[in-house]
Amino acid sequence: MKKYNILIVSGLLFFCSFSFVNGQDNFNKVAQSGLQYLKIGVDAAMVGKGEAGISTVKGVSAMFWNPAGLADLNDKEILFCHNAWIADISMNVAAFGLTLENIGTFGVSLLWMDYGNLYKTSVATTIEESSEFGYVDEGTFSPSDIAVGLAYSKKISEQFSVGGQVRFLYENYGSNRTVTISGEDKNTDNIMSAFCFDIGTLYYPGFKSLAISMAVQNFSPDLKYQQESFSTPLLFKIGASMDLLDFYDENSKSNIMLAIDAIHPRDFSERLNVGLELDYLGMFQVRSGYRFNYDEGNFSAGAGLKYPLANTMQLRLDISYLIMSSGRFSHPLQLTAGLKF
Numbered sequence: 001m002k003k004y005n006i007l008i009v010s011g012l013l014f015f016c017s018f019s020f021v022n023g024q025d026n027f028n029k030v031a032q033s034g035l036q037y038l039k040i041g042v043d044a045a046m047v048g049k050g051e052a053g054i055s056t057v058k059g060v061s062a063m064f065w066n067p068a069g070l071a072d073l074n075d076k077e078i079l080f081c082h083n084a085w086i087a088d089i090s091m092n093v094a095a096f097g098l099t100l101e102n103i104g105t106f107g108v109s110l111l112w113m114d115y116g117n118l119y120k121t122s123v124a125t126t127i128e129e130s131s132e133f134g135y136v137d138e139g140t141f142s143p144s145d146i147a148v149g150l151a152y153s154k155k156i157s158e159q160f161s162v163g164g165q166v167r168f169l170y171e172n173y174g175s176n177r178t179v180t181i182s183g184e185d186k187n188t189d190n191i192m193s194a195f196c197f198d199i200g201t202l203y204y205p206g207f208k209s210l211a212i213s214m215a216v217q218n219f220s221p222d223l224k225y226q227q228e229s230f231s232t233p234l235l236f237k238i239g240a241s242m243d244l245l246d247f248y249d250e251n252s253k254s255n256i257m258l259a260i261d262a263i264h265p266r267d268f269s270e271r272l273n274v275g276l277e278l279d280y281l282g283m284f285q286v287r288s289g290y291r292f293n294y295d296e297g298n299f300s301a302g303a304g305l306k307y308p309l310a311n312t313m314q315l316r317l318d319i320s321y322l323i324m325s326s327g328r329f330s331h332p333l334q335l336t337a338g339l340k341f
Helices: 002-023 059-064 067-072
Strands: 076-084 090-100 104-114 118-123 135-141 144-155 160-179 185-203 211-219 235-243 255-265 271-280 284-292 299-310 313-322 333-340
Touching: 059 067, 059 076, 059 090, 059 104, 059 144, 059 333, 067 104, 067 144, 067 160, 067 185, 067 211, 118 160, 135 160
Parallel strands: none
Antiparallel strands: 076 090, 076 333, 090 104, 104 144, 118 135, 144 160, 160 185, 185 211, 211 235, 235 255, 255 271, 271 284, 284 299, 299 313, 313 333
16 A cells, blocks of 8 residues: 555656646746756667656666666666767767676766867957958867766665766867957966766656656756856756556566656756657667657657677667757757677
8 A cells, every 4th residue: 555655646746747847838947057968868769759768767878867777787788879969069978887796886978079160250359350350260169078977876675776976077168369458368268177966766666667766967066167157957857657568468578668757957947758669579669759848859759679699798779860840950860879798
């Protein structure tokens, strides 16, 4: 009876959060944070189902969604991701996880953004400089964003796992020429570094395959370049998932996983992600999802393959496609390759 009471309370809280999502559509707290690349979804398996499933993500990929899921890694795993994002921007990820018996599971990750070459200009300060364009052409530069993560997760019991992560963030947006009030001409380096923290939980209440998770991502002190301070894109998440085939055949080697995540961002109104994944015999996956209350990228789809290379090795390949409805941007395509051994 106690388990069912927990289930009912959790369900009520979850659907209350859904109502809160719909009630906040008219208030979008935009421009409240920087480092927006931290909100780009990592791993095509998650993106393909609408970025829903903080209670389903397992292994190394969990470091980017809910570090508690890292505890389900049995041995070792390597993960590589490439995301062809909008406006010729790309995101790349390399990660590794290792389980140590009776200690827990550790993970390390490296994420870097590739923005390409951008034009750099400065304000003209002389008549000669402003006579042609009104600004000074200073060539090109390549901005960079890098995040290095160290995560730890442990199963407290067969039903409950907890995990945390610390990430070192480095941002280099080049230098620019500035003129002080006194007329002094100097170069300013736009470089910043900081730490942010994630924490998550994963709980199986005992009702069939139902899983419930909570996660906090991108928590850090305020950051500053010159004068104005800003924060990282803090996210509070609660999610639930369940295999729909549990109501038909609990012993099936295939599953149809439904996942729902409610999200409270610092810099927008509440959001809801819903995803569905059909897994056939643990080898082939087809996914689709929808993200509510996003300006762009509501619908997504994807597919995956898991192939055993040996008794102790498994290769997985995933692809996802995010639909940008306005037509202003290209549709992000993400590829993920992982190896468990």
